Amino acid sequence: IVDYRMILSIGISGIKQKISLLNTDESKAFRDSIDAFSLFIERYAKAAKSLYEKSGKEGMKTVFENCFYLLENPPKTFHQALQLVWFVHLFLHAEAKAPAVSFGRFDDYMYPFYKNDIESGVLTRDMAKELLMCFWLKCCEGDESQNLTVGGNIENELTYLCCDVTSELKVQQPSLSVRICENTSEKLWQKTAQVIKSKVGMPAIFNDPIVIKALENSKVEKNDAENYAIVGCYEANSDGNTFGTTANASMFYLHDILIPFLD
16 A cells, blocks of 8 residues: 555645655656656546547546646546546556555545535535446456455545445455444444445455554554555555565565575
């Protein structure tokens, strides 16, 4: 899980500014990477603009305008924020080719954009639901175990929407996980049961007090432990701050362990 909250708050321009203040051996690599990411988005923007000019579809106009906007600015709308999260997700796969890149506490960092758009009247619940459905379907073009976590000490309308989209679409990605705690509402219990009833094999349910205590016992800072989300199948990690693996055997090589004993 990368720090989606950070990039949504400062955008590409903010990251470039942070890099400009660095004076390390890695600075050039950071600059090259963010420049490549900008070019990556710009190509999508130009392609979307070309499609709009050919088709005249207003939806495509919104897409290319959002893409060009994100090149220089942090997202302002729910649609823009969702687009930037998807671009980050794609670019991580292009850079690392790694499975199980996950979205973290989606209903936490995306909710401010949803709330602002709903209150200002530029977005309705149904419009947000359609955008989420498109996002879910795009995830199905990728690998397995793209985990998306909701619930826990955060619960809002976006939490319920994620459950609704999962139960209605019945697709395998993203992998929905629901955090449960003593303050979990009856509404979220019902939404969780609704997803289970849809027979999609989700959500995975995580017991907050147990998971948080286990992370703290593993020397994870309290705030990070309380802010955990699920990576892949069931690895509990904090957004951008921890990297715990429980089933990834490729991290260890038996011959490396045994070689010292050959002497």
